[in-house]
Amino acid sequence: MSGITLTDLTKVYDSGAESVVAVEDLSLSIEDGEFLVLVGPSGCGKSTTLRCIAGLEDVTEGSIQFGEQTVTDYSASERDIAMVFQNYALYPHMTVRQNIGFGLKLSTSLPSAEIDQKVDAVAGMLGITELLDDKPKELSGGQQQRVALGRAIVREPSAFLMDEPLSNLDAKLRAEMRTELQELQANLGVTTIYVTHDQTEAMAMGDRIAVMNGGVLQQVGPPEDLYRHPVNEFVADFIGSPSINLLDATVQSGTLSGPGGFTYTLDDSGSIEGYERVRVGVRPEDITLVDDGENTAIVNVVEPMGNENFCYMELGDVEITARVLPSHRPAAGDAVPFSFPEEAVYLFDPDTGEALKTKTDEATDVAISA
Ligand code: ADP
DSSP states (O other), X not given: OOXXXXXXXXXXXXXXXXXXXXXXXXXEEEOTTOEEEEEOSTTSSHHHHHHHHHTSSOOSEEEEEETTEEOTTOOGGGSOEEEEOSSOOOOXXXXXXXXXXHHHHHHOOOOHXXXXXXXXXXXXHHTOGGGTTSOGGGSOXXXXXXXXXXXXXXXXXSEEEEESTTTTSOHHHXXXXXXXXXXXXXXXXXXXXXXXXXXXXXXHHOSEEEEEETTEEEEEEOXXXXXXXXXXXXXXXXXXXXXXXXXXXXXXXXXEEOGGGOEEEOSOOGGGTTOSEEEEEEOGGGOEEOTTOSEEEEEEEEEEOSSOEEEEEEETTEEEEEEEOTTOOOOTTOEEEEEOOGGGOEEEOTTTOBEEEOOOTTSOXXXXXX
């Protein structure tokens, strides 16, 4: 087992006239035994990064280390890692037992009895013992994914690389498998890099999350750090569901003015000194609908979630969302006053997106309120 270190990793795809910089100057260290989630929108370079680590793509520049060992030029088979993909690619004519044991049979000289023992142990761990004699077509999607995992685990690799492994499963099963995978990874203690475009999955699973955009690493940290202290507007917007509310504002003597007559006076405007314009961010759960709110928005629609309501409102030409108690259900067209505490306000440079102020640590994890 070992950690993984990427240093200035760059991957350019050259296809004749066009070249695409898929990953640019990526430096990232994954600790031994850590579960790191690589997340970002489609096309941001996640899979390419994973494929470079696996040895399935040559890197254009930079280096990859497993522990102390530089493996940049090693072939995939020399790297001792196991990949799990979205499509399970099980061999249809083989039983579950044969599918799980096949890699060991090919790559080791272990006797069949020993391979069987290992397969039994892994199948037990994954709760698929009773399926060992079945063929893949007899299995559900979730069971097939377990077999694919079993195939990876049985090889006892020094790292798992997982590329959207759960995205073919329905929502409920996906949530269950997330938990299972996390428990399994924690028990095995194998360094794991998990790629997803789904920020909810990233938040739920990662010890740390690395957010990428346009081939460039934006930020890496524990989920709650990224949520509360994003380095820029991209990360703030990408992490969190429903998304953070964002609006343009002008600044005058510490007072922010924005769309729909929005106005907010900061007690402490030190972070935006010299700025005439800023981007203002407020998370939906930090907005409270209160009679004496400083601002007013017009309700578009309220989505009841059971344990809370999402209240979508218009503030001039911007749509904002508030997460409110289920008992709070204003009607479409209502003008509702709202408020939010200064501790919860995010401010961003309007040109670079850089965060100038994030939630202060005193900002409580605001319980969803009125
Ligand atoms: P993600 O996994 O985040 O969706 P990818 O790593 O698959 O992103 O792709 C990153 C960028 O590299 C995209 O612009 C994609 O079109 C491009 N790309 C990926 N694979 C190739 C390839 N084999 N040849 C050319 N361009 C590629």
